[in-house]
């Protein structure tokens with residue numbers, strides 16, 4: 084009886100919900116001349132569905148939801164998908180753009196690169212990426228009242244529908260970001276003085292460099308220099324290489340980028356940097372180079388890529404894939420994106436400007452912010468749920484100005500240049516921030532963030548600028564270049580904005596943040612807040628596996644007053660301090676297995692893994708809630724799969740340098756093959772079960788003079804412990820990768836892979852039989868294949 088009643092009730096409810104519902108369908112095989120109102124007659128484009136909803140007023144006086152079902156497949160954009168107040172839901176019902184059933188619609192801002200040809204005498208290939216490939220031109224019609232959201236960030240170039248973008252700084256091969264061709268180790272300036280051209284007013288125009296330390300570059304204007312200062316990176320364009328005397332040349336830098344970029348710390352004598360994006364530095368598998376003059380792209384394939392002409396190689400093209408773009412007077416409302424994959428968004432602004440020298444997603448000289456690729460502006464009740472945002476040249480999701488009641492839930496962000504998710508505008512002087520521009524009542528929940536800050540080592544996981552009542556709950560964050568959870572409100576002038584504050588970081592799981600340490604970045608943490616956010620709470624979070632270079636895991640920085648940091652847990656920590664107290668913050672009743680600074684009160688220091696009951700409860704409920712746990716089976720987790728596992732080696736130098744030293748979690752201990760090793764030396768590890776491997780890294784032993792552990796090797800995967808058959812997941816040819824050991828071990832070798840097959844055994848093997856491998860730490864990250 085009860086069952087019958089419930090069934091009847093649910094039928095009634097479903098019936099009610101269906102009464103006013105309208106469904107439209109879009110398919111990559113569809114046609115915009117279709118009616119779009121059945122599975123058999125889908126539209127081709129999402130724009131068409133949007134325009135039909137507008138024209139037929141399907142979203143006016145709604146009595147049910149309007150849902151645009153997107154069939155699986157790839158939708159390649161020619162321009163940003165715009166939505167505004169005309170696309171809003173009404174009467175509390177929403178307009179949904181939703182994946183049909185379990186299909187995977189992919190909204191792609193990139194264009195596939197094809198027609199790869201081998202370059203004679205070289206290990207790499209070349210393909211043409213013309214800006215205009217055909218006579219077809221883009222329709223200028225794009226709505227009659229839409230203004231660019233923030234033109235200073237996006238080039239707003241009009242793309243030929245068949246052409247490539249004039250500039251892109253990423254190339255994705257089978258979903259993996261390739262590395263811009265670079266020097267294998269650092270170069271350094273050879274004089275104290277900057278080159279000072281008396282014809283210009285610029286004080287710093289470039290640097291002197293020993294001619295023998297660089298190649299003879301054919302395309303200097305494609306090149307960038309990249310260096311590090313504490314927690315800031317600096318990536319700035321070169322203009323020209325000018326002969327100077329017999330031994331030196333001048334690297335003339337583009338202005339005003341260089342002048343601004345060196346404003347904080349002027350480059351010192353012997354300042355060290357990498358040279359990026361030069362054909363002459365294209366010398367290791369996985370590197371690529373863009374020749375802007377000739378519209379050619381070069382790539383040196385990895386074994387794992389397979390046939391390059393079969394591989395899916397994408398160059399990002401469209402800048403910002405989706406904008407829900409309201410205005411203060413005409414707000415967009417009740418729009419939802421559900422189950423969609425967004426990928427390959429471009430960001431060309433850094434081409435002429437420097438990138439870095441700020442903090443986190445603050446851009447330029449503390450004057451603006453990194454843009455996102457899925458952007459919401461002046462909108463109410465927008466939901467972004469169950470989406471995948473990957474392979475992006477800036478941030479993933481961005482709430483820009485005036486977004487109220489936004490829900491960002493159950494999304495996976497992976498491989499982004501900036502943060503996975505970023506909220507609010509950046510204002511250095513908070514008193515200049517208009518109250519209506521502040522994002523309020525935002526819920527960011529159950530999202531998985533991985534692999535951020537690619538090409539930008541200041542990139543965070545989830546970032547907040549100006550916001551009020553912003554809840555960041557139950558997110559699962561790992562492998563972010565800089566801080567995992569980051570909030571910063573303005574400079575340090577002490578101004579308290581009445582409409583900024585009440586940030587909540589609760590129940591999040593954060594691990595392996597501050598991965599930028601591998602390049603020598605300093606002063607990062609796992610959870611960080613800076614500036615005036617009155618009434619904020621950092622509570623019941625779990626921080627895991629902080630590395631040796633993290634200063635403060637829970638990091639209340641300047642002016643973060645009226646913030647309570649309580650009931651948080653830090654476990655498996657190797658950071659300098661798990662909890663840190665700075666003036667104006669309260670840090671109390673937390674748990675850690677690592678030390679804390681003075682001023683942290685009522686702290687429980689846990690020994691021998693004996694966690695009190697409350698700490699155990701906090702650890703158990705941090706991270707994804709049960710209904711979102713399925714996301715853990717799509718991306719690598721927090722644990723290094725290799726650590727402490729059974730392992731073997733071809734030979735050991737001695738008992739202190741046995742194979743297990745390569746996976747003991749200790750950066751100082753290392754395995755090394757014996758000098759008498761017969762044949763290629765190797766190290767192998769048993770992961771215990773099959774895993775899809777996504778990220779591999781190797782930290783060499785802390786001896787920068789021994790290069791055998793940094794060159795001529797392969798990482799193989801197999802399901803046979805004897806490796807009778809295997810695949811090569813990663814490889815290094817002849818050039819040792821750079822390794823710095825002055826204060827911290829930095830610049831570990833890191834490789835990402837995308838092979839949809841599980842492997843149990845991994846082996847690092849020398850490809851030069853004479854090479855005696857050594858490994859400080861080997862790590863593998865992946866997920867268990869169902």
Ligand SMILES: [Ca+2]
Nearest residue numbers: 265266364366
């Ligand atoms: Ca190189």
Ligand SMILES: [Ca+2]
Nearest residue numbers: 744749752859
């Ligand atoms: Ca070790």
